[in-house]
Amino acid sequence: xxxxxxxxxxxxxxxxxxxxxxxxxxxxxxxxxxxxxxxxxxxxxxxxxxxxxxxxxxxxxxxxxxxxxxxxxxxxxxxxxxxxxxxxxxxxxxxxxxxxxxxxxxxxxxxxxxxxxxxxxxxxxxxxxxxxxxxxxxxxxxxxxxxxxxxxxxxxxxxxxxxxxxxxxxxxxxxxxxxxxxxxxxxxxxxxxxxxxxxxxxxxxxxxxxxxxxxxxxxxxxxxxxxxxxxxxxxxxxxxxxxxxxxxxxxxxxxxxxxxxxxxxxxxxxxxxxxxxxxxxxxxxxxxxxxxxxxxxxxxxxxxxxxxxxxxxxxxxxxxxxxxxxxxxxxxxxxxxxxxxxxxxxxxxxxxxxxxxxxxxxxxxxxxxxxxxxxxxxxxxxxxxxxxxxxxxxxxxxxxxxxxxxxxxxxxxxxxxxxxxxxxxxxxxxxxxxxxxxxxxxxxxxxxxxxxxxxxxxxxxxxxxxxxxxxxxxxxxxxxxxxxxxxxxxxxxxxxxxxxxxxxxxxxxxxxxxxxxxxxxxxxxxxxxxxxxxxxxxxxxxxxxxxxxxxxxxxxxxxxxxxxxxxxxxxxxxxxxxxxxxxxxxxxxxxxxxxxxxxxxxxxxxxxxxxxxxxxxxxxxxxxxxxxxxxxxxxxxxxxxxxxxxxxxxxxxxxxxxxxxxxxxxxxxxxxxxxxxxxxxxxxxxxxxxxxxxxxxxxxxxxxxxxxxxxxxxxxxxxxxxxxxxxxxxxxxxxxxxxxxxxxxxxxxxxxxxxxxxxxxxxxxxxxxxxxxxxxxxxxxxxxxxxxxxxxxxxxxxxxxxxxxxxxxxxxxxxxxxxxxxxxxxxxxxxxxxxxxxxxxxxxxxxxxxxxxxxxxxxxxxxxxxxxxxxx
Amino acid sequence: xxxxxxxxxxxxxxxxxxxxxxxxxxxxxxxxxxxxxxxxxxxxxxxxxxxxxxxxxxxxxxxxxxxxxxxxxxxxxxxxxxxxxxxxxxxxxxxxxxxxxxxxxxx
Numbered sequence: 001x002x003x004x005x006x007x008x009x010x011x012x013x014x015x016x017x018x019x020x021x022x023x024x025x026x027x028x029x030x031x032x033x034x035x036x037x038x039x040x041x042x043x044x045x046x047x048x049x050x051x052x053x054x055x056x057x058x059x060x061x062x063x064x065x066x067x068x069x070x071x072x073x074x075x076x077x078x079x080x081x082x083x084x085x086x087x088x089x090x091x092x093x094x095x096x097x098x099x100x101x102x103x104x105x106x107x108x109x110x111x112x113x114x115x116x117x118x119x120x121x122x123x124x125x126x127x128x129x130x131x132x133x134x135x136x137x138x139x140x141x142x143x144x145x146x147x148x149x150x151x152x153x154x155x156x157x158x159x160x161x162x163x164x165x166x167x168x169x170x171x172x173x174x175x176x177x178x179x180x181x182x183x184x185x186x187x188x189x190x191x192x193x194x195x196x197x198x199x200x201x202x203x204x205x206x207x208x209x210x211x212x213x214x215x216x217x218x219x220x221x222x223x224x225x226x227x228x229x230x231x232x233x234x235x236x237x238x239x240x241x242x243x244x245x246x247x248x249x250x251x252x253x254x255x256x257x258x259x260x261x262x263x264x265x266x267x268x269x270x271x272x273x274x275x276x277x278x279x280x281x282x283x284x285x286x287x288x289x290x291x292x293x294x295x296x297x298x299x300x301x302x303x304x305x306x307x308x309x310x311x312x313x314x315x316x317x318x319x320x321x322x323x324x325x326x327x328x329x330x331x332x333x334x335x336x337x338x339x340x341x342x343x344x345x346x347x348x349x350x351x352x353x354x355x356x357x358x359x360x361x362x363x364x365x366x367x368x369x370x371x372x373x374x375x376x377x378x379x380x381x382x383x384x385x386x387x388x389x390x391x392x393x394x395x396x397x398x399x400x401x402x403x404x405x406x407x408x409x410x411x412x413x414x415x416x417x418x419x420x421x422x423x424x425x426x427x428x429x430x431x432x433x434x435x436x437x438x439x440x441x442x443x444x445x446x447x448x449x450x451x452x453x454x455x456x457x458x459x460x461x462x463x464x465x466x467x468x469x470x471x472x473x474x475x476x477x478x479x480x481x482x483x484x485x486x487x488x489x490x491x492x493x494x495x496x497x498x499x500x501x502x503x504x505x506x507x508x509x510x511x512x513x514x515x516x517x518x519x520x521x522x523x524x525x526x527x528x529x530x531x532x533x534x535x536x537x538x539x540x541x542x543x544x545x546x547x548x549x550x551x552x553x554x555x556x557x558x559x560x561x562x563x564x565x566x567x568x569x570x571x572x573x574x575x576x577x578x579x580x581x582x583x584x585x586x587x588x589x590x591x592x593x594x595x596x597x598x599x600x601x602x603x604x605x606x607x608x609x610x611x612x613x614x615x616x617x618x619x620x621x622x623x624x625x626x627x628x629x630x631x632x633x634x635x636x637x638x639x640x641x642x643x644x645x646x647x648x649x650x651x652x653x654x655x656x657x658x659x660x661x662x663x664x665x666x667x668x669x670x671x672x673x674x675x676x677x678x679x680x681x682x683x684x685x686x687x688x689x690x691x692x693x694x695x696x697x698x699x700x701x702x703x704x705x706x707x708x709x710x711x712x713x714x715x716x717x718x719x720x721x722x723x724x725x726x727x728x729x730x731x732x733x734x735x736x737x738x739x740x741x742x743x744x745x746x747x748x749x750x751x752x753x754x755x756x757x758x759x760x761x762x763x764x765x766x767x768x769x770x771x772x773x774x775x776x777x778x779x780x781x782x783x784x785x786x787x788x789x790x791x792x793x794x795x796x797x798x799x800x801x802x803x804x805x806x807x808x809x810x811x812x813x814x815x816x817x818x819x820x821x822x823x824x825x826x827x828x829x830x831x832x833x834x835x836x837x838x839x840x841x842x843x844x845x846x847x848x849x850x851x852x853x854x855x856x857x858x859x860x861x862x863x864x865x866x867x868x869x870x871x872x
Numbered sequence: 873x874x875x876x877x878x879x880x881x882x883x884x885x886x887x888x889x890x891x892x893x894x895x896x897x898x899x900x901x902x903x904x905x906x907x908x909x910x911x912x913x914x915x916x917x918x919x920x921x922x923x924x925x926x927x928x929x930x931x932x933x934x935x936x937x938x939x940x941x942x943x944x945x946x947x948x949x950x951x952x953x954x955x956x957x958x959x960x961x962x963x964x965x966x967x968x969x970x971x972x973x974x975x976x977x978x979x
Binding site: 005007008021024026027028029030031032033034035037055058059060062063065066 | 895896897900912913914915917918921933936938939940941943944945946
C-alpha cells in the first residue's frame with residue numbers, strides 16, 4: 001500500500017514501553033505503527049503524530065486500570081500461596097508471627113507510656129507561654145518549686161510581659177459538707193473529701209481548666225468562692241443545681257459554690273477536686289510575706305515575650321524587695337515541669353512527676369524490644385527462605401522470572417507483617433487496661449486519636465516485612481535452577497554469618513536488660529536496708545489535733561505493756577516541713593544556711609532511736625531549754641563549720657515569722673538521719689523543745705505485739721479525747737512510698753526484659769530447629785558410626801551456647817555503662833557487684849539451653865534409619 | 873455463564889465477521905464502519921485481553937511486516953466457548969427485542 005513505512009517517533013516508543021502491558025507490548029506497538037503509517041500516508045506526518053499523542057493520553061487510564069485489574073488477580077494467587085506456605089510450616093509461622101506481634105505490641109505500649117509523659121500539660125492552649133516561678137539558691141543552685149506570695153502581684157504590676165499571674169497553694173485533701181458542719185468531730189459519711197487548690201482571680205486565665213457552669217474565673221477574688229469538679233459536685237448535691245449554694249469547707253469561714261470546673265485531665269501536673277479562692281490577707285504571714293517561701297506561683301507571658309528578659313527583670317525586681325537574698329526567682333516552662341523537676345525541693349503540687357531518665361530508659365527499652373523482634377523475624381524468615389530454594393528452582397523451570405519471584409517473596413513477608421500488626425493492635429487493646437494498673441498510668445488506645453501513631457507502626461511493620469523479604473527475594477530468586485534442583489546448593493547455608501551476628505546481638509540486648517533489672521533491684525534493696533539513722537520499724541504515728549491532755553495520753557500509753565515509749569514531734573520524717581534561714585555564731589545575714597525545723601518533746605529521740613553524739617537531750621529540768629535550747633544534726637554543724645566537739649553552747653539565731661531574731665544555744669548534737677527521699681543527701685536539721693506544738697505522737701510498739709498494741713492505743717486515745725477521731729499510720733509507710741517510683745521502674749523494665757527474652761527464645765527455637773533440620777543427615781551418620789547421644793548433644797548445644805556467651809561479653813560493658821548513668825541520680829548508690837551480671841548471664845544461658853536441649857534431644861533420639869531412608 | 877459487556881459483545885461479533893482476518897487494527901476499522909467513529913486502541917485492547925483470558929478467544933501470531941515496524945500481528949479467533957457466549961447473547965437480545973415496535977425516526 002505505502003511506498004515507505006515510517007517508524008514510531010522515539011519519544012512515543014519510550015512512553016509506550018512503560019505504558020503498554022508487557023505481554024502484548026510487541027503486537028500492540030505493531031498495531032500502533034500500522035495505524036500511524038496509515039494516517040501519515042493519507043493526512044501527513046504531523047496529523048499522525050497528533051493522533052499518536054492523543055492516543056497516549058487517552059489510553060493511559062485504560063492501560064493503568066487494566067494493570068491494576070491483572071495485578072489484583074495475581075495478588076489473589078499470591079495470597080493463596082502464602083497462606084499455603086503458612087499452613088505447611090505451622091510451627092515456624094506461629095513462632096515468627098507471635099514473636100513479632102508481641103514485640104510490636106510491647107513497643108506500642110511503651111510508646112503510649114512515653115507519649116503520655118510527653119503529653120503532660122500540653123492541653124493548655126498557651127502552654128508555651130506559661131511558667132512556674134522557682135526560688136533558686138544563689139550559691140548552690142538548689143531549686144525550690146515554691147516562691148514568696150507578694151512577688152506575683154509585683155511581677156504582674158511591674159513587668160509588662162507578665163500578662164497573668166496567680167499564686168497557688170496546695171491545700172491538701174479538704175473536707176466539705178453542709179453548712180454548719182463541725183469538722184472536728186464528724187463522721188466521714190456526711191462530708192466529701194476533695195483535693196483542694198487555692199488560686200487567685202488569674203488562675204483560670206493562666207491555665208485552661210474549663211469552667212463548665214457558673215461564674216467566670218474572676219470569682220476567685222471573692223472570699224469563700226469555690227469551684228468544684230462535676231464529680232465532687234454530684235457526690236454532694238446529686239442532681240441539684242449547686243451554683244450559689246452555701247457549703248462548709250474545713251478551715252474556711254464561709255464558702256459557696258461559684259461554679260463547676262472540668263476535672264483536670266490525667267496529663268495535668270495540677271490535680272484537684274476543688275479550686276478555692278486564695279485571699280492573701282487571710283494568712284498574711286505565709287501568703288503575703290516576702291520572706292516566707294510557701295506557695296507556688298505561675299505566670300503567663302505575653303505572646304512575643306522573651307523569657308530570658310522577663311527572668312532578668314524578675315531577679316532585679318525581687319532584689320529590691322525583702323525577698324531573701326539567698327534566693328533568686330527563676331522561671332520554669334510549664335511543659336518542663338512534669339519531666340524536668342526531679343531534683344526540685346518542695347514540689348508538692350507536682351505529685352505525678354516523672355524523671356526524664358526513666359522516660360528515656362523506657363524509650364530505649366522499647367526500641368531494643370522492637371529490635372529484638374525485628375531481628376527475630378528477619379532471621380527466621382531468611383533461614384526459612386533457604387529451604388524454599390527447591391520451590392524457587394521449580395518455579396523458574398516452569399517459567400517464572402526473577403521479578404515475579406522477588407515480588408512473591410516480598411509480598412509474602414509484607415503480608416505476614418501486616419497480619420502481625422493487626423494481632424499486635426489486638427494484643428495492645430486487650431492488655432492495656434490491666435497494664436494501666438501495673439504501670440500506674442492511665443493508658444488507652446483510641447483509634448481516632450492515635451491514628452497517626454498506628455499508621456506509623458503499620459509502616460514500621462511493613463518496613464520489617466520488606467527488610468526480611470529482601471534477602472530471600474534477591475538472593476534466592478537469583479539461584480540457578482539447574483544447581484538448585486541437582487541439589488548442589490547447600491540450601492539454607494547462605495547468610496549463616498549474618499544470622500549468627502543477629503542472634504548474638506539479640507541475646508546481648510536481652511542480657512543487658514536483665515542486668516538492668518538486677519541492678520535496680522540491688523539499688524532498692526540497698527536503700528531500704530541502709531542505715532537511715534533512726535529506727536522506723538514498729539513505730540505508729542498518731543495525730544493529735546487537740547493539744548491539751550497530751551501528757552495524759554502519753555502517761556496512759558506508758559502503762560500499756562505493748563508500748564515501749566512515745567515521743568512527740570511536729571512533722572513526721574519523710575513528709576514536708578518548714579525550712580528556714582539560720583544565722584550561726586560567726587555569720588551575718590544572709591547566711592545562706594537553711595535548716596528544717598522540728599518541734600519535739602524530750603522522749604522523741606529515745607522513741608525513734610536517734611543517737612545523741614554530743615551534749616544532752618532536752619529535759620524538763622532545764623527550764624531554759626524551752627526558750628533557748630536547740631539540738632542540731634551533724635549536717636548543720638558542717639554547714640556552720642563547727643566540729644562536734646566544740647559545738648556545745650554555740651549560739652544560733654533563727655528568724656521568726658515576724659522577722660525577729662530568736663537567739664538559741666546548742667545543747668546537743670544528734671547523728672544525721674534521713675528524713676526525706678534517699679535520692680537527696682541529708683539536710684540540716686534543728687530541733688526546738690516545744691511539746692505544745694508537736695502534734696504528732698510517735699509510739700514505739702514492742703516487737704511482735706502490733707496486733708495487741710493497735711486497739712490498746714486507740715482505746716487510750718478515746719479515753720483521753722472522747723470527741724476526737726483516731727488517725728494513725730506506720731512510720732515505715734511513707735518511707736517505703738518514696739521507692740514507689742523506683743519499684744515501678746524496676747517492674748516495668750522487668751516485664752519488658754522478660755518479654756524480650758521470650759521473643760529471643762522463640763527466635764532461638766526457630767533457628768535451632770532449622771539448623772538441626774539441616775544437619776539431620778550428619779547426625780544420623782554420626783550415630784551410625786558410633787557416636788553417643790551425649791556427644792552429639794554437646795556438639796549441637798555447644799555450637800549455640802557459644803554465641804550466647806559471646807552475647808554476654810558484649811552486653812556486660814554496655815549495661816554497666818547504662819546502669820552507672822542511672823545510679824548517678826542517687827546520692828547513695830549500691831556498689832557494682834558481679835552478681836547482677838552473673839545472674840543475667842546464667843539466666844540467658846539457662847533459657848538458651850532450655851530451648852536448645854528440647855530440640856537437640858529430639859534430633860539425637862531419632863532413629864538414623866528413618867533419616868537416611870529418605871536419601872535419593 | 874457470565875453475560876458480556878457491550879464492548880465485549882461488539883468486539884466478539886466483529887471478530888466473528890472478520891473470520892481469519894481479525895486483529896486489533898481491523899477490528900477497529902470495522903467498528904468505525906458500523907458506528908461511524910474510531911475507538912482508541914486501548915479501548916479495544918482491554919476487552920480483547922479479557923475475552924482472551926476468559927477463554928472466548930484464542931490467539932495466533934502472523935508474520936511481521938515493515939508497515940508494522942517489524943512487529944508481528946496478533947490474530948484473534950473465536951473458541952467454542954466464544955461461540956456459545958455469542959449464542960447466549962443472541963438469545964437474550966432476541967428475547968429482549970421481541971415485539972418491540974419503536975416509533976419511526978421520521979414520525
